[in-house]
Amino acid sequence: MLEASNNNELPAIPGKRYFTIGEVSELCAVKPHVLRYWEQEFSQLKPVKRRGNRRYYQRHDVVLIREIRGLLYEQGFTIGGARQQLESDTKTEVVTTGKSKKQLIAEMLDELESLKTLLA
Numbered sequence: 001m002l003e004a005s006n007n008n009e010l011p012a013i014p015g016k017r018y019f020t021i022g023e024v025s026e027l028c029a030v031k032p033h034v035l036r037y038w039e040q041e042f043s044q045l046k047p048v049k050r051r052g053n054r055r056y057y058q059r060h061d062v063v064l065i066r067e068i069r070g071l072l073y074e075q076g077f078t079i080g081g082a083r084q085q086l087e088s089d090t091k092t093e094v095v096t097t098g099k100s101k102k103q104l105i106a107e108m109l110d111e112l113e114s115l116k117t118l119l120a
Contacts, residue, residue: 010066018048018056028065038068041079044086060105 011027021032028035039045045064047055057065071082
């Protein structure tokens with residue numbers, strides 16, 4: 001998966017919980033209308049929608065957008081090809097680790113919470 005450190009020309013992702021579409025646009029060097037279009041094309045990309053249908057992206061959404069951007073703009077994939085690549089990456093991860101991303105994230109959060117209590 002494309003991490004922020006692998007993409008030198010893009011700024012680091014701040015340690016915030018939610019990002020507006022304007023912030024994500026700047027962080028990923030993609031215009032807001034392109035982000036809205038990608039939401040329709042990539043089922044994995046689902047920002048939280050609040051009052052007035054405002055989109056709020058989480059860190060994993062920003063990382064996913066950077067991965068999509070890399071596939072389309074840097075590696076030359078088509079939308080369909082990038083979609084297939086992301087789907088095959090997800091399937092491969094589940095087969096390789098035996099756990100889904102959500103399970104891994106939940107385990108990591110539990111570990112971080114236990115570390116937090118130890119350090120407090």
